[in-house]
Amino acid sequence: MTAIDSLYVSNIQERVIRLGKATRELDVSEVTKAVRQMCISANYNVPEGSILALKKALETEESSVGKEVLARILENHKIAREECLAACQDTGVAMVFIEVGQNVKLIGGELYDAINEGVRQGYIDGYLRKSVVTDPLFERVNTGDNTPAFIYTDIVPGSDVKITVAAKGGGAENMSGLRMLTPAAGVEGIKKFVVEQVAEAGPNPCPPIVVGVGIGGTFDRVALLAKKALTRSVGSHNAHPMYAKLEAELLEEINKLGIGPQGFGGRTTALGVNIEFAPCHIASLPVAVNLNCHVGPHESVIL
Amino acid sequence: MDRVLETPLTADDINSLKLGDVVYIKGIVYTARDMAHMTVRDKLEKSQNLPVDFQGSAVFHAGPVVKKTHTGWELGVIGPTTSVRMEPYAEMVGKLGVKAIIGKGGMREGSRDAFQKYGQVYLQAAPGCAALLADGIEEIQEVHWFDLGMPEALWVLKARKFGPLVVTMDCRGGSIYEGIKSKAIKTIDALYQPA
Amino acid sequence: MAKRINTPLTDDVVRTLKAGDNVLISGIIYTARDAAHKRLVALIEKGEQLPMDVRGQIIYYVGPCPAKPGMAIGSAGPTTSGRMDPYAPILMENGLKGMVGKGRRSKAVQDAMMKHNAVYFAAIGGAGALLSKCVKEAELVAYEDLGPEAIRKLTVEDFPVVVVNDAHGNDLYEQGVKEFRIN
Numbered sequence: 001m002t003a004i005d006s007l008y009v010s011n012i013q014e015r016v017i018r019l020g021k022a023t024r025e026l027d028v029s030e031v032t033k034a035v036r037q038m039c040i041s042a043n044y045n046v047p048e049g050s051i052l053a054l055k056k057a058l059e060t061e062e063s064s065v066g067k068e069v070l071a072r073i074l075e076n077h078k079i080a081r082e083e084c085l086a087a088c089q090d091t092g093v094a095m096v097f098i099e100v101g102q103n104v105k106l107i108g109g110e111l112y113d114a115i116n117e118g119v120r121q122g123y124i125d126g127y128l129r130k131s132v133v134t135d136p137l138f139e140r141v142n143t144g145d146n147t148p149a150f151i152y153t154d155i156v157p158g159s160d161v162k163i164t165v166a167a168k169g170g171g172a173e174n175m176s177g178l179r180m181l182t183p184a185a186g187v188e189g190i191k192k193f194v195v196e197q198v199a200e201a202g203p204n205p206c207p208p209i210v211v212g213v214g215i216g217g218t219f220d221r222v223a224l225l226a227k228k229a230l231t232r233s234v235g236s237h238n239a240h241p242m243y244a245k246l247e248a249e250l251l252e253e254i255n256k257l258g259i260g261p262q263g264f265g266g267r268t269t270a271l272g273v274n275i276e277f278a279p280c281h282i283a284s285l286p287v288a289v290n291l292n293c294h295v296g297p298h299e300s301v302i303l
Numbered sequence: 304m305d306r307v308l309e310t311p312l313t314a315d316d317i318n319s320l321k322l323g324d325v326v327y328i329k330g331i332v333y334t335a336r337d338m339a340h341m342t343v344r345d346k347l348e349k350s351q352n353l354p355v356d357f358q359g360s361a362v363f364h365a366g367p368v369v370k371k372t373h374t375g376w377e378l379g380v381i382g383p384t385t386s387v388r389m390e391p392y393a394e395m396v397g398k399l400g401v402k403a404i405i406g407k408g409g410m411r412e413g414s415r416d417a418f419q420k421y422g423q424v425y426l427q428a429a430p431g432c433a434a435l436l437a438d439g440i441e442e443i444q445e446v447h448w449f450d451l452g453m454p455e456a457l458w459v460l461k462a463r464k465f466g467p468l469v470v471t472m473d474c475r476g477g478s479i480y481e482g483i484k485s486k487a488i489k490t491i492d493a494l495y496q497p498a
Numbered sequence: 499m500a501k502r503i504n505t506p507l508t509d510d511v512v513r514t515l516k517a518g519d520n521v522l523i524s525g526i527i528y529t530a531r532d533a534a535h536k537r538l539v540a541l542i543e544k545g546e547q548l549p550m551d552v553r554g555q556i557i558y559y560v561g562p563c564p565a566k567p568g569m570a571i572g573s574a575g576p577t578t579s580g581r582m583d584p585y586a587p588i589l590m591e592n593g594l595k596g597m598v599g600k601g602r603r604s605k606a607v608q609d610a611m612m613k614h615n616a617v618y619f620a621a622i623g624g625a626g627a628l629l630s631k632c633v634k635e636a637e638l639v640a641y642e643d644l645g646p647e648a649i650r651k652l653t654v655e656d657f658p659v660v661v662v663n664d665a666h667g668n669d670l671y672e673q674g675v676k677e678f679r680i681n
Contacts, residue, residue, distance in 0.1 A: 072628060076622070085627040086573035089630075129646050204601035258676070293624045
């Protein structure tokens with residue numbers, strides 16, 4: 001070993017020791033357990049925010065057929081919760097957002113294998129539908145266990161691991177859209193695109209829906225923002241007052257469309273609009289819309 | 304002999320330009336992109352004065368890289384940005400008296416109409432030739448709205464021989480972009496069944 | 499008041515149904531979605547026999563969850579019908595009388611419904627747990643390899659649906675939205 005080599009090795013060793021002191025170990029089998037549990041629980045238990053919004057809508061809906069639909073939906077969600085059934089048969093693809101604190105050392109196996117194992121167990125043990133095919137175009141063969149999960153990882157400060165599981169159904173997902181607007185389009189342009197997207201979707205995404213909107217970032221980032229917006233509960237607001245105001249205005253304007261519950265006509269087209277935003281290029285104003293039906297299963301846990 | 308147009312541009316200058324002509328500009332060139340256009344619109348709406356006179360002017364859709372020196376500003380590089388983002392301002396820009404718009408990618412129907420109405424042309428600058436284009440600029444005279452950020456500010460450039468620029472939209476409704484797009488659509492129709 | 503109907507559907511029953519009607523279906527209905535439809539239509543085009551007789555029948559666009567022990571079926575709400583639009587007219591031509599799903603149908607499907615006297619119902623999307631309660635029996639008919647997309651024969655009782663497109667050219671999605679739109 002040369003002098004430089006040994007210096008290098010000793011530096012590395014020293015850093016490992018130093019980091020080791022601040023490191024917390026987490027066995028990835030804990031991740032498997034948590035993911036399994038959340039896949040099942042999210043599909044059985046419609047989020048509380050959505051239930052509250054549905055109850056409120058039942059009071060305000062003017063269409064009689066709309067009222068009946070809302071009452072049946074609430075009954076469905078109650079049955080699902082009490083009898084441990086999937087609220088919707090489309091238990092979706094498993095979206096897994098994982099935030100790993102940089103002081104955490106993952107042991108006992110590979111993180112992504114552990115997540116996929118959790119999805120596999122959850123979808124089999126929970127009697128959930130398997131809706132993933134191997135290849136999008138040529139070999140559309142069902143993988144049989146709903147893997148692979150769709151995983152997004154963030155490295156964050158601290159020693160926690162936060163996992164969010166969202167089951168994303170196909171019907172609402174297919175009604176998503178993205179446009180690279182230009183800065184001149186402004187607030188009006190954003191609003192027009194979002195409302196048009198919802199109008200175009202009409203009855204297909206199973207209204208009443210939750211509308212996830214991403215604004216800013218890049219082509220790829222804006223779609224992820226819209227999806228992440230849907231993991232925020234219905235009835236919550238963006239922390240930025242201007243964006244919170246935009247959420248409220250969009251909700252009001254969408255509910256003027258008259259699409260109503262299941263598209264049979266009525267006032268309750270959307271239960272909520274959630275916006276997430278990010279910095280962007282001076283020439284760009286990307287916008288993305290990702291829709292959830294009234295079920296919108298998602299859950300989070302901190303390990 | 305290279306054809307050099309001198310600002311302020313006249314109606315005769317614009318009328319004489321045909322699609323495919325290659326020209327250079329001598330005199331004053333303003334830069335303006337998204338934020339500058341938005342600022343102009345705001346000021347006009349509030350009936351406030353603009354810092355420069357756009358009558359007979361050439362406006363370059365660009366965000367330059369500029370260095371501050373002891374004596375003023377020094378231009379690094381400057382290249383065109385995508386012009387279609389400024390399409391919503393076509394009528395406003397025409398009314399201001401802008402005669403030549405320089406950028407890349409061309410503009411749409413609204414601009415084509417405005418060009419006929421107000422006597423304007425669109426000049427395509429070669430994208431990605433930022434150093435060559437900067438070479439034709441003699442000096443930076445002024446900057447306005449620097450608070451919008453360096454690329455978004457309105458820069459007043461003095462050109463000795465800025466170009467080469469190709470006339471891609473004229474003041475008679477001609478546009479080379481139109482032909483390219485309709486040809487591409489025909490190809491698509493031939494390749495695939497309509498939905 | 500909901501109308502009660504039994505399968506198989508007769509032409510007379512289909513004719514009485516109007517867009518906006520609340521209907522409770524009892525009897526046999528068949529499940530099929532994208533992949534199964536593709537296979538059914540391929541069989542028809544080759545002049546071969548289908549795994550079930552579609553004459554007078556209703557097809558439910560659904561891919562259910564697996565059944566828990568002691569249950570006939572898992573959660574079983576409708577899927578988006580538009581994906582079956584390319585296949586629906588040829589099935590109606592072969593005697594299919596009803597379809598259950600969610601979401602808009604194409605002009606071609608609506609025209610075929612008028613031509614062949616057929617009806618399109620919507621079940622509540624996202625109410626799969628509730629709807630599964632109306633399914634008393636489920637039996638695999640064909641294409642087990644398709645998993646949730648296999649064809650199943652369901653025995654249903656008072657299965658709640660709403661008529662969206664009737665055989666007379668009416669469309670609830672259009673009518674309903676027109677009534678409640680605020681300009």
